[in-house]
Amino acid sequence: MADSPPKTNGAVATAGLAESGSHGPLNGGRKTPEPLIFEKSVPGRRAGSLPPCDVPRKPVAELIPEAELRTDLSLPEVGELDVVRHFTRLSKLNYSVDAEFYPLGSCTMKYNPKLDENVAALPGFRQLHPLQPEETVQGALRVLYELGQLLGEITGLPGVSAQPVAGAHGEFTGIMMVRAAHIKAGRMRRKVLIPDSAHGTNPATAAMSGYEAVTVGHDRRTGELDFADFKAKLDEDCAAIMITVPNTLGLFERQITEICRLAHDVGCYVYCDGANMNAMVGQVRPGDLGVDLLHINLHKTFAVPHGGGGPGGGAICVTSDLEPFLPAPVVARRENGSYGFDHHRPDSIGRVHGFHGNFNAALRSYTYILSLGKEGLYDVGANAVLNANYLRSKLRQAYPLYVDRICMHEFVLDGRWLREHGLRTLDLAKRLIDYGYHPPTIYFPLIVPEAIMIEPTETESRQTLDAFAGAMLAIAQEAREQPEVLHEAPSSTPIGRLDEVRAARRPDLRWRAGIAGEAAESLSEARHEAAVQGRY
Amino acid sequence: MMAGYVSTTDQERREMLDAIGVASLDELFRDVPVHLYKPSLDVPAGLSELEAWTHLRTISEQNLDLDHHPSFLGAGAYRHFVPAAISHLISRGEFLSSYTPYQPEVSQGTLQVIYEWQSLVCQLTGMDVSNASVYDAATGLGEAARMACALTRRQRVLVADTVNPLYADVLRTYTTGPNIEVLPVRAWRRDGSHLLRAESLADAVDESIACLVVQQPNFLGWLEQVEGLAERLQAAGAILVVAADPASLGLLRPPGAYGAGIVVAEGKWTGGPLDFGGPLVGMFACKQAYVRQMPGRIVGATVDGQGRRGFVLTLSTREQHIRREKATSNICTSEALIALCTSIYLSHLGKQGLREVAELCLQKSHYAAERIATLSGFGVATTSPYLKEFVVTCPRPAAEVNRALLERGIIGGFDLAGYSPDLADCLLLCCTEMTTGAEIDRLVSALADI
Numbered sequence: 001m002a003d004s005p006p007k008t009n010g011a012v013a014t015a016g017l018a019e020s021g022s023h024g025p026l027n028g029g030r031k032t033p034e035p036l037i038f039e040k041s042v043p044g045r046r047a048g049s050l051p052p053c054d055v056p057r058k059p060v061a062e063l064i065p066e067a068e069l070r071t072d073l074s075l076p077e078v079g080e081l082d083v084v085r086h087f088t089r090l091s092k093l094n095y096s097v098d099a100e101f102y103p104l105g106s107c108t109m110k111y112n113p114k115l116d117e118n119v120a121a122l123p124g125f126r127q128l129h130p131l132q133p134e135e136t137v138q139g140a141l142r143v144l145y146e147l148g149q150l151l152g153e154i155t156g157l158p159g160v161s162a163q164p165v166a167g168a169h170g171e172f173t174g175i176m177m178v179r180a181a182h183i184k185a186g187r188m189r190r191k192v193l194i195p196d197s198a199h200g201t202n203p204a205t206a207a208m209s210g211y212e213a214v215t216v217g218h219d220r221r222t223g224e225l226d227f228a229d230f231k232a233k234l235d236e237d238c239a240a241i242m243i244t245v246p247n248t249l250g251l252f253e254r255q256i257t258e259i260c261r262l263a264h265d266v267g268c269y270v271y272c273d274g275a276n277m278n279a280m281v282g283q284v285r286p287g288d289l290g291v292d293l294l295h296i297n298l299h300k301t302f303a304v305p306h307g308g309g310g311p312g313g314g315a316i317c318v319t320s321d322l323e324p325f326l327p328a329p330v331v332a333r334r335e336n337g338s339y340g341f342d343h344h345r346p347d348s349i350g351r352v353h354g355f356h357g358n359f360n361a362a363l364r365s366y367t368y369i370l371s372l373g374k375e376g377l378y379d380v381g382a383n384a385v386l387n388a389n390y391l392r393s394k395l396r397q398a399y400p401l402y403v404d405r406i407c408m409h410e411f412v413l414d415g416r417w418l419r420e421h422g423l424r425t426l427d428l429a430k431r432l433i434d435y436g437y438h439p440p441t442i443y444f445p446l447i448v449p450e451a452i453m454i455e456p457t458e459t460e461s462r463q464t465l466d467a468f469a470g471a472m473l474a475i476a477q478e479a480r481e482q483p484e485v486l487h488e489a490p491s492s493t494p495i496g497r498l499d500e501v502r503a504a505r506r507p508d509l510r511w512r513a514g515i516a517g518e519a520a521e522s523l524s525e526a527r528h529e530a531a532v533q534g535r536y
Numbered sequence: 537m538m539a540g541y542v543s544t545t546d547q548e549r550r551e552m553l554d555a556i557g558v559a560s561l562d563e564l565f566r567d568v569p570v571h572l573y574k575p576s577l578d579v580p581a582g583l584s585e586l587e588a589w590t591h592l593r594t595i596s597e598q599n600l601d602l603d604h605h606p607s608f609l610g611a612g613a614y615r616h617f618v619p620a621a622i623s624h625l626i627s628r629g630e631f632l633s634s635y636t637p638y639q640p641e642v643s644q645g646t647l648q649v650i651y652e653w654q655s656l657v658c659q660l661t662g663m664d665v666s667n668a669s670v671y672d673a674a675t676g677l678g679e680a681a682r683m684a685c686a687l688t689r690r691q692r693v694l695v696a697d698t699v700n701p702l703y704a705d706v707l708r709t710y711t712t713g714p715n716i717e718v719l720p721v722r723a724w725r726r727d728g729s730h731l732l733r734a735e736s737l738a739d740a741v742d743e744s745i746a747c748l749v750v751q752q753p754n755f756l757g758w759l760e761q762v763e764g765l766a767e768r769l770q771a772a773g774a775i776l777v778v779a780a781d782p783a784s785l786g787l788l789r790p791p792g793a794y795g796a797g798i799v800v801a802e803g804k805w806t807g808g809p810l811d812f813g814g815p816l817v818g819m820f821a822c823k824q825a826y827v828r829q830m831p832g833r834i835v836g837a838t839v840d841g842q843g844r845r846g847f848v849l850t851l852s853t854r855e856q857h858i859r860r861e862k863a864t865s866n867i868c869t870s871e872a873l874i875a876l877c878t879s880i881y882l883s884h885l886g887k888q889g890l891r892e893v894a895e896l897c898l899q900k901s902h903y904a905a906e907r908i909a910t911l912s913g914f915g916v917a918t919t920s921p922y923l924k925e926f927v928v929t930c931p932r933p934a935a936e937v938n939r940a941l942l943e944r945g946i947i948g949g950f951d952l953a954g955y956s957p958d959l960a961d962c963l964l965l966c967c968t969e970m971t972t973g974a975e976i977d978r979l980v981s982a983l984a985d986i
Contacts, residue, residue, distance in 0.1 A: 033844060033845060034648065036648070036651070036652060036655070037652055037879075037883045038652070038655065045886075046886050046888050046889060047619075047621075047883075047884045047885070047886065047889070048619050048884060048885070048889065050617065050889065050892050050893065050896065050969060051896075051969070053895075053896055053899050053900075054972060054973040054974075055899055055900055055903035055973040055976065056903060057899050058899065058902060060787065060895060060898065063898055063902055063921065064759070064787065064788070064898070064921050064923070065921060067763070067789075068759055068788055068789055068921065069787055069788065069789060070785070070787065070788060070789040070790060070793070071789075073659070073660070073785075073786065073887045073890065073891065074659050074887065075656065075659060075660070075882055075883070075885070075886050075887040075890060076882075076883045076886055077886045077887060077888070078883060078884075078886065080619075080621060080884065083621055083880060083883050083884050084621050084624075084625065086883070087625045087649075087876075087880055088625065088628070090644075090645040090648055090649055091625070091628045091630035091631050091645050092630060092645065093642075093643075093644035093645035093648070094630040094631065094634045094642070094643055094644070094645035094646055095630075095634060095639075095642035095643065096629045096630045096631075096632070096633040096634040097629070097633040097634070098629025098630070098632070098633045099629060099630065102635060104635055104638075107635055109635060110541075111541050112632070112633055113541060115585050115588060115589060117627065117632075118589065119588075119589070119592045119593075119596075121623070122592065122593060122596040123596070123601050123603050124593075124595075124596025124597050124598075124599045124601050125596050125599065125811070125812065126601075126809045126810070126811060127601040127602045127603045127615075127809060127810055128599055128601055128602070128810055128811070128812040129602060129607060129609045129613055129615070129810050129812075129813075129947070130613050130810070130812050130813025130814070131609055131611055131612075131613065131813075131950060132600070132607075132609065132947060133938070133942060133947075136599065136600035136942070136947070137599050137600070137812065138598045138599065139595040139596055139597065139598030139599040140599055140812050142595060142598070143595060150579060153577055153578050153579055154577065154579070156575070165671045165672075165814065165815065165871075166671065166867070166868065166869040166870065167868065167869060168856070168866040168867055168868045168869070169671060169675075169867075171866065172866060176709065176712065176713065179712075179713065199856075199857075200855075200856035200857040200858070200859075200860045200863070200868075201856050201857075201866045201868050203856075203860040203861035204856035204859070204860060204861060204863040204865065204866035205866045206861060207861040207862070207863070207866075208682075208713055208714075208865065208866050209713035210712075210713035210714050210715065211713075212861075213860070213861040251567070252565075252567035252568060254567050257569060282574075282577065283565055283568060283573060283574060284565075284568045284569075284572050284573055284574075284575065285572070285575050288572045288575065289569070289572065297869075299869065303541075305632045305633045305873075306633065306634065306635050306636070306869070307631070307632060307634075307871075307872050307873030307874075307876075308631055308634045308635070308636065308637065308643075308645075308646035308649070308872040308873060308876070309635070309636040309637065309646065309668070309833070309869060309870055309871075309872030309873075310669075310815070310869045310870045310871040310872050310873065310874075311814075311815030311817075311871045311872075311873060311874055312869045327709075349709055349712070350705050350706070350708055350709040350712075351674070351702060351705040351706045351709060352675070352706060352709055353671065353672060353674060353675065353706065353814065353816075354612065354672045354673060354674035354675075354700075354702050354703060354706065354802070354813065354816055355612075355613065355672075355702070355812070355813025355814055355816070356812060356813050356814060357814050358814040358815040359811055359812040359813060359814040359815075360811045360812070360814065360815060361814070361815060363592075367588055367592055369579070370580070370582070370583050370588055370591065370592075371540065371582055371583050371585070371588045372540040372541075372582050373579060373580055373581040373582025373583065374577050374579040374580065374581060374582070375581065375582060376540030376542075376582045377540075377577060377579060378574070379540055379542045380540065380542070382561050382564075383542045383544055385561075385564045385565065386544070386549065386552055386553070386556075386561060386564065387544075387552075389556045389558075389564055390552045390555060390556055392556075393555055393556045393557065394555070406556075406558070406563075406564055406566065406567070408567075429639070430641070433639070433641055433642055438635075438639060438642060439639055441638075444857075458541075458542050459541050459542060459543070461543050461544065462544060462548045462551075462552060490641050490642075493641040493642060494644065494844075495640075495641060495644065495840045495844050495846040496641070496840040496841050496842060496844075497641070497840060497841060498640050498641075498838050498839070498840050498846045498847075498848050499838045499839055499840070499841075500838065500848050500850065502838045502839065503836040503837070503838035503848050503850040504836070504850050504851055504852075504853075507827070507834075507836050507850065507851060508836050508837040508838070509651075509654055509665050509666070509827075509834060509835070509836050509837075509850075510651070510654050510655040510658045510665065510666065511651075511652070511655040512655075513659075
C-alpha cells in the first residue's frame with residue numbers, strides 16, 4: 001500500500017503525497033487563520049488615491065438635499081499592502097485546478113488555458129461599453145456570432161444564445177422557451193418529466209417556470225431511465241422531459257433516440273441538461289440524437305475558469321423550430337457582412353440578463369474552441385472518456401461501482417461498504433484531503449446511497465490518475481484497518497470539520513461594527529426569533 | 537495526433553486501453569448509436585497559441601475601446617477606476633481556478649471572501665443580511681419580485697417606469713412562469729423641456745400588491761422621492777424593493793435607512809472593467825426576517841472541533857440541491873470571482889475612497905450639465921437632484937447628435953428614444969471620476985459645433 005500521510009500536524013508527509021505532484025500539505029502550508037478585513041481596520045488609514053477634482057467644485061449640500069446623504073459608512077480602513085496580503089493569504093487557503101487534481105464529478109474541472117485569460121484582458125474587449133453603437137463593437141459581436149455558429153455545429157442545435165450566464169440560468173431560459181412554444185401553439189401543459197438522478201436545478205427550474213416536476217425512476221440494473229415508468233408518465237400534459245446525457249451515473253442513455261421519438265409523438269420537447277456535454281464533444285451531437293434544447297456550461301465543457309463559484313456561461317442551443325423563442329436580442333450577421341443585434345423578435349421569451357450575458361466567458365470559450373479545432377474537439381470527448389474508464393478500472397478492485405459497465409466521462413462508486421467499518425463516504429472524502437486531493441462529488445446523485453462521483457477530465461495525465469488511484473486504494477485499506485484515521489480527517493488543514501448545525505441554527509452571516517463573537521450571534525439569533533414570530 | 541490540452545501520448549493511450557480491457561477508443565463509445573458516432577464537424581483546424589492570440593487580438597482591434605475615446609455613456613454600465621491590485625489578486629489560480637466551496641476545509645479562502653462580501657454589502661446598503669451574490673442586478677430584481685410574492689402570498693408587483701428598462705424586461709421574464717402580474721407605475725412626466733418626477737410612487741399600492749420596485753438613483757439619473765414610501769407600503773402589507781448603485785452609496789443614504797425590504801445592486805462597476813456588459817454580479821440583501829426566502833448561497837461563520845472560527849455554506853435548505861422543486865430559486869453557480877473584485881475594491885477604497893468617487897461623479901456631472909445648459913438649443917431636462925447622470929434636450933433627434941459626436945471621436949450619451957418616444961430629442965449623459973474636465977470641455981465644444 002501507499003504510505004499514509006500525517007494523522008496529526010507535524011508528522012512527516014510520505015509517498016502517498018509526494019507521488020501525486022508538487023504539493024506538500026495543502027493550503028500552501030498556511031496554518032494561521034486570517035482575520036476579517038474589517039478586523040484589520042484602523043481609523044484614518046487608506047489605500048491608494050484618486051485624482052483631485054479638475055472641475056469647479058460646489059458644496060455637496062448645494063447639489064443633494066442633506067436628508068438624502070448618508071451619515072455613516074462603515075467600510076474597512078486599510079492600506080494597500082494590508083489588502084494585498086489579506087487576499088493573497090486567503091487565496092492560499094483554497095484548493096485549485098492550477099495547483100492540484102480536482103476529481104469533482106459533474107463539475108468538469110479541466111485545465112483552463114492561460115491564453116484565454118490574456119485574450120479576455122485585451123483592452124479592445126475589456127473596455128467596451130455594452131450599449132456602444134454597433135459599428136464600434138464589430139469585433140465583440142463577431143465573437144458572439146461565431147461562438148454561436150461553433151456551438152450550433154458541435155451540438156447539432158443551430159439556434160444559440162449566449163445570454164444565459166450559468167447552467168441553471170440556461171435551464172430556466174430553455175424551459176421558458178418550451179413554455180412559450182407551447183403557448184404559441186395553443187397547448188396548455190402542466191408537467192415536466194425529470195429523472196430521479198437529475199441535478200436539483202432541473203426540478204427547481206421546472207417549478208420556477210410554472211410547471212409541476214414529475215419524477216421518473218431509473219432502472220437499477222442498467223442505471224438508465226426506467227423506460228416503462230417514462231412511458232407510463234408521458235402524456236399530452238407533458239411540456240418537456242429534462243434529461244441529462246450522459247446521465248449523472250456517467251452512463252450513456254442507450255434509449256435516448258427512442259425517448260425523443262416517443263416524446264415528440266405527444267408534442268413533448270426534450271431538454272438535455274448539458275452539464276455532461278464534455279463526454280459528447282466530437283463524439284455525438286445531441287441534436288442528432290433528437291434533443292430539442294440543451295444548455296452548455298461554458299465553465300465546464302469549454303474551459304472557462306470556475307472562479308470559486310462563477311462567472312460561468314450557460315449558452316442555450318436549440319433546434320431551428322425553437323429559434324424564434326430565444327432571449328432577445330439575438331446577434332445576427334447582416335447581408336453586408338456586418339454584425340448587429342436583432343431586437344425584432346416577437347416570439348422571444350424576453351431578456352434573461354441585464355446586457356449580453358457573460359461576454360468575457362463567451363470570449364474565453366471562443367478562443368478555446370478555435371485553439372482546439374476539429375481534431376482537438378474530438379480529443380476532448382475521447383480522452384475524457386478514456387481517463388474515466390482507466391480510473392474506474394483501477395478503483396473497481398476496492399470500490400464497488402453502482403453500475404459496473406463502461407462509463408462515459410465519469411462514474412459513481414457505491415460507498416455503502418464503508419458502513420461496515422463505522423464509516424461514511426464523508427469520512428473517505430475528508431481523508432482524501434490529507435492525501436492532497438479535493439474529494440470527488442459525494443452524496444450525488446441522490447439515488448446512490450453514499451455516492452462517490454468521480455470525473456477526471458481529459459486534461460489529467462496518466463501519472464496523476466495513477467497517483468490518485470493509489471491514494472484511494474490506500475484509504476480503502478485504512479478504512480478496514482484503522483477506521484479512526486478517517487474519522488479524524490482532515491488533519492492537514494488549517495481548520496478541522498466545521499460545525500454546520502451550529503452555522504444553520506445560530507446564523508452568523510456578517511460582521512457588525514462594534515459587535516464581535518458571541519454578542520453578534522445572540523443579536524442575529526434574537527432577530528431571527530423575532531422574525532419567525534412575525535408575519536413573515 | 538495530439539491537439540489542444542491533452543497530454544496523453546499514443547503509447548500511454550494504448551496501455552490505458554489495455555488496462556481497461558478494450559481494444560480501441562471506439563469501444564468505449566459502444567453505447568452511442570453507431571450511425572451518429574463521430575460526426576464530421578464543420579469546424580476549422582485548430583490554431584497554435586500564437587495564431588490564436590494574433591487572431592483574437594486582431595478581432596479586438598475592430599472594436600473602439602473607451603480607454604482611447606471619451607464616453608458619456610452610462611445607462612446601467614459605469615466606468616469607474618479599478619485599482620491595479622484587483623486584477624493581480626483575482627488572477628491567482630487559487631481564486632480563479634477553484635470550484636464552488638463545497639468542501640470547507642480546503643475552501644476557506646473563497647468562503648471567507650464571501651462572508652466579507654456579505655458584510656460589505658450589508659454595510660453599504662444598510663440591510664441586515666446578504667447572500668453570496670446573484671448573476672446581476674437585473675436577474676436580482678426578478679428574484680426579488682418572486683421572493684416578495686412568496687413572502688406576501690400575493691401575485692402583483694408594481695415597477696416604477698424609471699427602473700432601468702432592461703432590468704424591467706428581465707423581471708418580466710422571471711415572473712412569467714408563476715403568472716405574477718407586473719404593473720408599471722408612472723414616475724415621471726415631461727413639461728416642455730423639463731422632466732418632473734412623480735410626487736408619490738405609492739398611489740397604486742393596495743392590499744393585493746406584493747412589492748413596489750424603485751431604482752435609486754433611477755434610470756434617468758435623478759433621486760426618487762422615497763421618503764415615507766416604505767411606510768405606505770408597509771401599511772398595505774407590501775415590501776419596498778430598491779435597485780441601488782454601489783458607487784452612489786458612497787454619498788447617498790442607504791436603502792435600509794428608508795425602509796427597503798429587499799435591496800439589489802449591480803456590483804460589477806465597483807471593481808471591474810466594462811467587459812461589454814458581462815460578467816456582472818448582483819448584490820442581494822434583505823431584512824433579517826426574510827432570510828429564509830432568499831435565493832442563492834449564503835455563507836455563515838461557525839467553529840471546528842477545536843473552537844477555531846471557520847466559514848461554511850449554510851441555510852441551504854432553501855436551495856435546489858436539497859429542496860429541488862420547492863427551492864426558493866434554481867440558482868447554483870453565480871459570479872463569485874466578480875464579487876471578489878468588488879470586495880477587494882470596497883476594502884481598497886474604504887469609507888473615504890468610496891465617498892470621494894461618489895463626490896467626483898457628482899461634481900463632474902454638474903459641471904458638464906452647467907456647461908451644456910449654456911449652449912444654444914441644448915437644455916438640461918433633469919429638475920430633481922442627481923448624482924452622475926442627467927438628461928439633456930437636443931435641438932435635433934438624439935441619434936443624430938450621437939452620430940455627429942462619434943464622427944468627432946466621442947461616444948455620446950444614451951439615446952432615450954428607445955426608452956420613451958416622448959424623449960426622442962433627449963440624451964442621458966453620464967460622468968464619473970474617469971471623466972476629465974478636458975473631456976467635458978471637448979464634449980461641450982463638439983455639441984456647440986453640431
